[in-house]
Amino acid sequence: MATPTKLISAIPDEEYQRRLRRANSPRPDLWLKLDAVTDPEIPVVSIWDLGVLQDVEISDEDIVVTITPTYSGCPAMESIEQDIIKCLSTSGLKIRVRSRLAPAWSTSWISDDARQALKTYGIAPPSQAGEALCCPRCGSTELRTISEFGSTACKALFQCLSCHEPFDHFKPF
Amino acid sequence: MSEISSEQIKEYVLRLADDAVVQGHRLSEWCSHGPFLEEDLALTNVALDFIGRARMFYAYAAKLADDGSTEDSFAYTRDCREFTNLLIHELPRGDFAFTCVRQYLVDEYSLRFMEELCNSEDPTLAAIAAKAIKESRYHLRRSRDWMLRLGDGTAESNRRMQEALNELWGYTHELFEADRFELSLANAGVAVDPSLLRNEWLTAVSTTCEEATLSLPTENWSVRGGREGIHTEHLGHLLSDLQFLQRAYPGLEW
Numbered sequence: 155m156a157t158p159t160k161l162i163s164a165i166p167d168e169e170y171q172r173r174l175r176r177a178n179s180p181r182p183d184l185w186l187k188l189d190a191v192t193d194p195e196i197p198v199v200s201i202w203d204l205g206v207l208q209d210v211e212i213s214d215e216d217i218v219v220t221i222t223p224t225y226s227g228c229p230a231m232e233s234i235e236q237d238i239i240k241c242l243s244t245s246g247l248k249i250r251v252r253s254r255l256a257p258a259w260s261t262s263w264i265s266d267d268a269r270q271a272l273k274t275y276g277i278a279p280p281s282q283a284g285e286a287l288c289c290p291r292c293g294s295t296e297l298r299t300i301s302e303f304g305s306t307a308c309k310a311l312f313q314c315l316s317c318h319e320p321f322d323h324f325k326p327f
Numbered sequence: 328m329s330e331i332s333s334e335q336i337k338e339y340v341l342r343l344a345d346d347a348v349v350q351g352h353r354l355s356e357w358c359s360h361g362p363f364l365e366e367d368l369a370l371t372n373v374a375l376d377f378i379g380r381a382r383m384f385y386a387y388a389a390k391l392a393d394d395g396s397t398e399d400s401f402a403y404t405r406d407c408r409e410f411t412n413l414l415i416h417e418l419p420r421g422d423f424a425f426t427c428v429r430q431y432l433v434d435e436y437s438l439r440f441m442e443e444l445c446n447s448e449d450p451t452l453a454a455i456a457a458k459a460i461k462e463s464r465y466h467l468r469r470s471r472d473w474m475l476r477l478g479d480g481t482a483e484s485n486r487r488m489q490e491a492l493n494e495l496w497g498y499t500h501e502l503f504e505a506d507r508f509e510l511s512l513a514n515a516g517v518a519v520d521p522s523l524l525r526n527e528w529l530t531a532v533s534t535t536c537e538e539a540t541l542s543l544p545t546e547n548w549s550v551r552g553g554r555e556g557i558h559t560e561h562l563g564h565l566l567s568d569l570q571f572l573q574r575a576y577p578g579l580e581w
């Protein structure tokens with residue numbers, strides 16, 4: 155059994171298993187290819203970093219990619235599905251995308267790199283335990299809620315009272 | 328669970344799917360009519376969650392039916408009498424106060440319902456519920472907030488909220504009634520017995536109403552029929568809108 159690529163502490167077990175599936179995959183090239191697929195609403199984060207990409211299984215005639223939906227009505231899922239098929243189309247195999255509901259997707263699966271990428275992009279990442287929500291631009295914690303639901307179901311809209319910029323907050327889920 | 332057939336589970340799943348699609352459609356009617364932009368987005372986001380929930384239930388029902396039915400055929404080609412949603416969901420969206428009060432009453436119910444359904448011995452139902460719970464928590468936070476802001480707001484907003492509450496109250500009883508069919512599924516560990524949710528729901532609603540300076544209605548009329556396919560006159564109009572495209576151009580895809 156191959157060792158995971160990096161030591162990860164204090165992550166949910168299902169997320170640990172997901173990372174193991176990638177680390178132990180006989181076809182790391184396919185996973186790597188899929189790193190090009192992003193959420194259309196947040197193009198800086200790959201579906202891997204977001205925790206949506208769950209598994210890539212390969213047989214002689216097809217590749218089965220398992221994903222898990224973020225929010226049940228998330229319209230991005232269909233476009234992600236098409237992007238996966240397009241991304242792997244050069245393999246010459248039949249590509250099937252399967253959606254799996256359990257375990258339910260959680261923002262705690264989002265990687266640290268992705269959290270940083272979200273911040274740089276102007277989206278406050280989901281707050282973690284004991285961490286105050288702060289403005290992704292200036293770091294201020296003086297904020298007001300504009301709306302519980304922002305441009306998409308996964309985000310809430312805030313305004314920073316220090317630099318006055320409005321920003322999206324990726325809600326912990 | 329062995330004595331429960333997949334046909335029975337399908338019937339149950341369709342009830343839950345119909346509840347979600349009708350509620351989602353009513354919310355979606357606010358698209359571009361919201362009182363302000365952020366609220367417009369919030370309403371349609373919540374609508375999307377309900378429609379997503381409906382899709383998961385319909386897809387599961389299609390799998391159980393195994394007769395060529397699809398999530399679309401369930402949503403778009405069944406007639407009024409075949410829809411088994413509870414009546415509270417189909418009432419016209421009314422003014423913003425009416426939409427807020429209904430959403431609040433439904434959210435308080437939905438959260439508890441999904442928490443119970445999470446323990447279902449049917450793994451698909453449990454998985455759908457686990458997703459729905461997380462969404463319902465956000466829905467409730469928002470709809471409860473509106474109850475307080477508008478209930479304890481101006482004289483006009485309070486009047487409208489109270490009117491909405493009075494009008495909706497008679498439709499809330501049906502949420503907690505289970506027919507023999509649902510009870511047998513509940514006994515088998517598949518379904519939720521909604522009557523068990525009532526006390527907690529009522530306590531939560533009473534607390535919110537008190538804080539929102541609204542009074543709990545005392546009239547004791549109640550309406551029922553949704554689970555038997557007996558609906559208010561409003562559902563047909565809703566379906567004519569929801570189903571128009573597939574009725575006019577059967578099988579259309581884009």
Ligand SMILES: [Zn+2]
Nearest residue numbers: 289292314317
């Ligand atoms: Zn700032």
